[in-house]
Amino acid sequence: MNALLKSATIVDSKSDFHNQVVDILIERGVITKISKRISNPNNYQEIKLDNLHVSQGWFDSSVSFGEPGYEERETLANGLKVAAISGFTSLALNPNTNPVLDSNADISYVLSKANANAVTLKPIGALTKSSEGTDLAELYDMSSAGAVAFYDYKKPIDNPNLLKIALLYASNFNGLVLSFPQENKIAGKGVMNEDINSTNLGLKGIPSLAEELQVARDLFLLEYTGGKLHIPTISSAKSVELIRAAKAKKLDITCSVAIHNICFTDDKLLDFNSNFKVMPPLRTENDRVALIEGLKDGTIDMVTSDHNPIDIEHKKVEFDHAAYGTIGLESALGALQQLFSTKKAVGFLTKGKERFGVKSYIISEGEIANLTLFNPDTKYNFSIPEIRSTSKNSCFLDSELKGKAYGIIANNKIEIR
Incomplete structure (x- = not known):
């Protein structure tokens, strides 16, 4: 070329x-x-x-497509095309497919489908078999096949001993373990942030405590094992404080924040728009500001679109029953520049590569x-014609x-x- x-x-x-x-x-x-x-x-x-x-190529640490199993949401071919025209030269692909990416063969499959593409795909393997949280998956075999990390997408590891073992085992081959920050027994059947808005709307809430307890637990386990941990998509002010303290102890910890969690608060749910039903949920203005400060001071290592295509049958339903998730690749730069300068926005979009085994190239x-x-x-106004993704579930629709x-x-x- x-x-x-x-x-x-x-x-x-x-x-x-x-x-x-x-x-x-x-x-x-x-x-x-x-x-x-x-x-x-x-x-x-x-x-x-x-x-x-022109900048160094952008990277996204949390992208979901659908294939195999959920091609109606997004195929690998179109998803990679969307990533390319959205400015991303590399991405980490979540394992939330059907079947879940939990074996050497699964990792090899998605890599072969993405071969010879302009976008470099880095697959994340499931941490546990079928992402069921019971038994560890074939971590070393998946690493040998090309998996760059291990994560049960949006599913917390309830058993702390299982996470302890995962951190210890993965450290033998410098493996990166991801742990979703939510204590399910505290979160219960909540569908949005627990605060005044959830009360006014009559919706069950997920308190930020559910996230913070899990973050604190995981950091204790990390300190005990000396492993390598990434906490994806934190959403609360207290989580920022906990991770800041862990970094002061020199633990091998990184974390990310979803772009929508620094752009919106739970006020966006007042009209029950299911495009704003995300996990972790949109929280308060105090949380949003703390997340931005965490990005600025380096406590939060990277931003992610947390791109998660959901078909209309699972999104355009009663709010309680709607699936969690929003697409975000195509709106990433435009959303970040509502908050930051071009230099800072591009800086955030190019961070996190080394953690996920992606090489950087200076211009x-x-x-x-x-x-x-x-x-x-x-x-511009971000509208349906702007979206090349198969699914259109964007919380940035109609945003300037x-x-x-x-x-x-x-x-x-x-x-x-």
């Missing part, structure tokens, strides 16, 4: 060309020249886009081209967003909307 990017503003603080408007020559997938003006004697494909900005001559192309200044990806250049391929 050969291409010439014209008049591109580089957003990469590690590059010598940061904040400069330049031409970028790419030959056979490698950046061979960066200069103010580059001629095109070999008649390579020229990419000229309005207000073109520099001689480096492999792993680039996201975007316009940070486009303002700022910034849109054009696509990516990665794995010696160009993928532009």
Whole structure:
């Protein structure tokens, strides 16, 4: 693949060309020249886009598709296409398929389906067999096949001894264990955050205590085992405090926050819109502000879209019975730029790679081209026509967003909307 990017503003603080408007020559997938003006004697494909900005490729640590088993929600082929035009050059794929990705063969299957794609797919294997929380899955075999972490998606590990054993066992091969932060006995049958809004709406609530107890437990287990733990999608102020204290102890802990949890509060549920029914639930303004502060000071290591396509039959139903989840790949940049500068937003979208075994490439001559192309200044209403995902369950529908990806250049391929 050969291409010439014209008049591109580089957003990469590690590059010598940061904040400069330049031409970028790419030959056979490698950046061979960066200069103010580059001629095109070999008649390579020229990419000229309005207000073109280029950064290191973006990464998402929590993406669900559907295939195998739930192709009506999303296929791997279309999901990877959506990720590419949303600006993501790599993603970690959750194992919540049917069957659950809990074996060497399952990991090999999704990798083969994603082979030769512009987007690099990093599969997460189930932590327990069939994600049932009873017996550990084949962690080492899945790691050998290419799994980058182990997680029962959105399912807490109720048995603390099982998580202890998982942390100890995975440490033998530097495996990363993920633990969903919820104590189910406290959460009960709640469907939203427990607070004044749940009372007013007459809906059962999930107190933030359910998350915080589990986070505290998991951190004690991590300190005991000396393992390697990632807590996905925290949502409460107290969770931020607990993880901040654990990092001060030098524990091997990282965590993420879903973009919708820093953009919205449980006020969004006042009209029973099931697109805002997510897990963990949207919480209070105090929690939202604490999460943003956690991102700013580095307590929270990365953001995720927590992209989870849900078909209309499971979303457009009575709120109590609606499935949890929202899509988020296509709105990620636009949502983040409602809260942060372009530099900070891009910084958050490029963090977390090392934790999940994804290599970073600086925008520099001689480096492999792993680039996201975007316009940070486009303002638009996020509506159904903007969505290429098969499922349309976005909590950002009808939101005014700022910034849109054009696509990516990665794995010696160009993928532009």
